[in-house]
Amino acid sequence: MALAKEYSSRRVCHGTLGEIEAAMLYLLVRVSKPRRVLEVGALCGYSTRWLLSALARNDYGRLESYDLQNVVDGIISEHRDRWTFTRADVTNLDLGDFDLIFIDALHMNAFAKMYTRRILAPVARATPVVIHDIYNPLMMPLYAPCRRLNASDTAALYDLHMDCFRRLAANWTRAHPGNDFLYGPEQTSGEGQELLAWLARTSRTASPIINFQPYNAPLFALGLRDLYLRLGILNPDCPYNQPAAFFLLRGAGDQSASSDIQYFDPSSINVADAKHAAAKRKKRGRLGSSKAQF
Known part of the structure; x- marks a missing residue:
């Protein structure tokens, strides 16, 4: 909670990962405990901070970030020992294998064609993947x-x-x-159409494709947002439309549906129970403690 409050002020910059998606990404790293994490598109370092903080809490793993702009100065110094930043076009590089992939870069179908072919297609084993801003109709x-x-x-x-x-x-x-009118190579509504089309053509998903936003699951998303507001870890002015796709990518050539990776399942979250527990903690005076952390 302390981490969420620190980062929810958006001191870093606007146009970054939403608070709900950031927390879910943090939980995914905490649960899956990746050794090597890829971040494509660091912007000003907001998502980078969440990823590094989760790795630090795991006391395991490293983050490799790629962006066309320099974001080094925006990263908290105590986590830099787990982080490597490269200013480069990631689609032109041979990256090797990662244990978790996060992409939040150019939100166009043309870019999705590039990263599905050059980043996702070569993945050899089952790997958790998060793609941010897959669809935003307000951009159309x-x-x-x-x-x-x-x-x-x-x-x-x-x-x-x-x-x-x-x-x-x-x-x-x-x-x-x-x-x-929904699809085009330069469509500015996000790269979700091309991403989902590639996953359908290749059958590379080893899990459901999960999204935490109202367009997909209004009861869950709005309930979770309300809980965050009650806990004081969400900026009320934060836009609700920050869609990201969470899924487990099947390894190339792997036809089995099973995986040894423990994958975070949002259906296990009971929003009503979480609200009740939060209310009880608040009544006991624990809520807002500086020691409270995920």
Whole structure:
């Protein structure tokens, strides 16, 4: 909790991994205990801090980050011994094997074509993968009018956005029968279409594809967000749409569905129970302790 509060202030920069996805990524590292972690797209180091903190808590593993910009100065010094940063185009490098892969870079289908072929395809063994910003309809020109909508709370704003998306999509479909506006190599809505198409063509998923956002699972996502707000570890102004895909990538040539990797299953989280436990801790005066950590 202390870690989440420290990082949720967004002192690093905007446009980074959302707090909910960051915490789930942190838990994934804590549970899977990877020896070697790949980060593609460090931006200003926000996700880098979460990854390094999880590795430090594990007392095991190293992080290798790649970006076209220099992010070295934004990383807390006590974790640098577990971290290697390379300023380079990762798709032009021979990286070898990793135990966990996190990609948050250029959110276009054209880039997804590159990293699925050059980074994901060569993976030899079952590996947890997290891809951030796989889909954001508010980035699409068709849905630009929906950006102006506002509401008093996240759930109401989600409903307004969904109604707006459906109305505009229906209007477009009636005006352009037989055409598809959702996919294109330079589409700015995220790289999810190309990523999911590649996974479907290759059958490389060894787990469900998990997403923690309202577009996929509104009850879970909004309930978890409400819990974070109650615990005081989420910025109320943080946008709710920070979609990431969490999945287990099957190794190349591996046709079995089984894996020895312990993979985090969000269905094991009972939001109601978590809220009840948080309320009990708060009543006992424990909530907010500087010693509280994940």
